[in-house]
Amino acid sequence: MGKRTVKVGLLGLGTVGSGVVKILQMNGEQVTRRAGAKIEVKRILVRDMERPRAVEVNPQLLTTNPDDLLHDPDIDVIVETIGGVDRAHKYIEEALHHKKFVITANKDLMATAGDDLLLLAQKQGLNIYYEASVGGGIPLIRPLKHSLGGNRITRILGIINGTTNYILTRMSLENMDFNTALAEAQAKGFAEQDPASDLEGKDAAYKLCILSRLAFNSRVRFKDIYIQGIEGLSKRDVFYAGELGYAIKLLAIGEELQGGLVLRVHPTLIPLTHPLASVLNENNALFVVGDAVGEVMFYGPGAGSLPTGSSIVADLIDVARNINRQVENSIIENNFQEKRIVSMDELSSAFYLRLQARDKPGVFASLATAFGGEQVSLDMIIQKRSVQGMAEIVLVTHKVEEKNFNSALRSIQRSPAINKINSVFRVIEK
């Protein structure tokens, strides 16, 4: 006879924590039927007891003392929704030492310390569940762990940061400049007051780290990821990209090539016909290519109280089933291999380039010479306009080795005909 009630210690009652409570209140009966046990929140850790809450909870459940949850033998599972790295790390370790299952929404922590924590959980005969850490309400972790487990995954392409996707969508659809779109995202709650981690691409890189481990069965570290953000991106580039048939998206890309793994986050031009081009506003999506399944895409809300709570409640159902030994732990996460990381220089990409040249004869010829010298061939080249003797030139190259493109770029920079290189982005065709 299994446990009839699984008791939860909830760390945090903010956006995500209150979503979890709300879903258990809304759908408790159905969750009980699915889990085979009642899921009951026994204690909730907060910082400020007086703060108004988005959900109604019995005030006696609240505490500011973490030991009330972590040291309570009656609590089976700790759900961590406080965020940050150090404190959350400490609490999760403590929970595992006290023989509690753990569920977390914390991508920063899982990306930087996930390996160690998963190992500790295994040693303790427990498990850590982290569906909510990537893609909010979109099921991504479970499909990579289970449903696609029979595939050799060759590529994942993701829009996994809602803030930057919102900004890029507004710039594209409303012709807004970067700062106006950012201010609007902040006003609507899609961007934090300090949006640095999102804009610099770090948030997407944390998530790519977590997804790549599962997709490629490898011990990926945050430092393995090449990161370029979207700060200060010009609306001119968004406009020209559209004219050329592309959308600019901040893509998180993981690929397994013959030489190893390529892991990168950067603004990318993708054809408007690509399914990821139509992922708009704060939505997220992950496009996965597997050798058996072909191409699949997961799409939906990448954040928010109820969507993220939805992922955590699914994890709670798994924990309840696990406690009652009705399911085995999922795939083994501690036998990942070390795989070589391919450097960006070894990679081939197509590039978009916008530059400012003196509007004089011979400019195209000097560009052709610089590119030709490095075996860079051009797919498109357009002179956009001429203002005060300066012409704006936009070009897209065919796929070239990055190191060749970079040396062509250096010789263009030295050319007296070229005034300034405004922007350089990678282009992917599919």
Ligand SMILES: NC(=O)c1ccc[n+]([C@@H]2O[C@H](COP(=O)([O-])OP(=O)(O)OC[C@H]3O[C@@H](n4cnc5c(N)ncnc54)[C@H](OP(=O)(O)O)[C@@H]3O)[C@@H](O)[C@H]2O)c1
């Ligand atoms: N927001 C989303 O849509 C989303 C989506 C996916 C993943 N996540 C992740 O989920 C986590 C939580 O995000 P959130 O948006 O829910 O944050 P939040 O709204 O700021 O809530 C954090 C909660 O944790 C409590 N807390 C923070 N530090 C604490 C401390 N030292 N001691 C006790 N309680 C503490 C706060 O207590 P008080 O309320 O008393 O201040 C608050 O209730 C983060 O790791 C985030 O990256 C969020």
